[in-house]
Amino acid sequence: xxxxxxxxxxxxxxxxxxxxxxxxxxxxxxxxxxxxxxxxxxxxxxxxxxxxxxxxxxxxxxxxxxxxxxxxxxxxxxxxxxxxxxxxxxxxxxxxxxxxxxxxxxxxxxxxxxxxxxxxxxxxxxxxxxxxxxxxxxxxxxxxxxxxxxxxxxxxxx
Amino acid sequence: xxxxxxxxxxxxxxxxxxxxxxxxxxxxxxxxxxxxxxxxxxxxxxxxxxxxxxxxxxxxxxxxxxxxxxxxxxxxxxxxxxxxxxxxxxxxxxxxxxxxxxxxxxxxxxxxxxxxxxxxxxxxxxxxxxxxxxxxxxxxxxxxxxxx
Numbered sequence: 001x002x003x004x005x006x007x008x009x010x011x012x013x014x015x016x017x018x019x020x021x022x023x024x025x026x027x028x029x030x031x032x033x034x035x036x037x038x039x040x041x042x043x044x045x046x047x048x049x050x051x052x053x054x055x056x057x058x059x060x061x062x063x064x065x066x067x068x069x070x071x072x073x074x075x076x077x078x079x080x081x082x083x084x085x086x087x088x089x090x091x092x093x094x095x096x097x098x099x100x101x102x103x104x105x106x107x108x109x110x111x112x113x114x115x116x117x118x119x120x121x122x123x124x125x126x127x128x129x130x131x132x133x134x135x136x137x138x139x140x141x142x143x144x145x146x147x148x149x150x151x152x153x154x155x156x157x158x
Numbered sequence: 159x160x161x162x163x164x165x166x167x168x169x170x171x172x173x174x175x176x177x178x179x180x181x182x183x184x185x186x187x188x189x190x191x192x193x194x195x196x197x198x199x200x201x202x203x204x205x206x207x208x209x210x211x212x213x214x215x216x217x218x219x220x221x222x223x224x225x226x227x228x229x230x231x232x233x234x235x236x237x238x239x240x241x242x243x244x245x246x247x248x249x250x251x252x253x254x255x256x257x258x259x260x261x262x263x264x265x266x267x268x269x270x271x272x273x274x275x276x277x278x279x280x281x282x283x284x285x286x287x288x289x290x291x292x293x294x295x296x297x298x299x300x301x302x303x304x305x306x
Contacts, residue, residue, distance in 0.1 A: 004283035024294035061180030087160040134272035
């Protein structure tokens with residue numbers, strides 16, 4: 001996974017450049033896969049490694065929320081929390097944000113581990129492996145500044 | 159599909175589908191025929207099998223040539239150069255299973271010194287998100303509404 005500053009900044013930049021609707025929902029979509037899968041997995045993983053042994057479901061069960069099928073169901077679940085009139089648009093923006101998230105993550109190289117993008121239908125893994133797994137650390141702050149500046153310019157222009 | 163009709167039921171079904179996926183994935187991850195867990199269950203059959211441990215935490219250093227890593231499994235013994243490692247570091251280890259003592263003989267070790275910086279960036283983003291969330295979203299009549 002890339003860091004969440006990079007994910008959020010890229011989502012803001014993309015929405016600002018395309019002037020697309022619902023930027024907040026799109027950013028939410030790009031954050032949700034890590035928020036719902038990595039955050040609990042890392043927290044429970046820490047408990048498992050350092051405090052008390054946990055069942056495998058506690059450390060592995062979140063993984064599908066970072067895979068396309070799980071992301072679609074998660075986007076549907078979250079969209080259903082919104083008002084009926086905007087649900088389709090919210091779903092589309094959430095899925096778009098999640099797709100951007102997965103695309104950015106798949107650029108990374110995990111030395112052959114990859115992402116199970118076809119689970120549960122296909123259990124092979126894939127990643128482009130074009131950048132290191134910590135490469136985004138150097139881009140995060142410049143990207144965040146660019147996203148903030150572009151958003152500010154767009155607001156002033158309107 | 160997106161209507162208010164049976165809204166609660168649809169949300170419960172979505173949660174149930176996610177739980178089932180999680181259970182299915184856990185079964186897949188823990189029962190696959192490759193990996194350290196499978197090798198430890200049948201050591202002789204997996205002697206020399208290639209293993210990959212991406213982004214595992216160093217949890218113990220025994221000597222200059224032996225240390226332990228943990229993630230989904232605790233205390234996996236690794237035979238390899240521990241020079242420059244400290245407990246708490248993140249490493250990727252590529253190696254082969256050694257049945258004799260159920261350990262891993264490391265062929266390659268990749269250190270991830272920027273892992274804490276990456277974690278700090280993500281925590282910062284989450285804090286920022288929690289602050290701005292109230293400006294972007296609200297709740298009215300039992301539904302989330304978009305403000306910004």
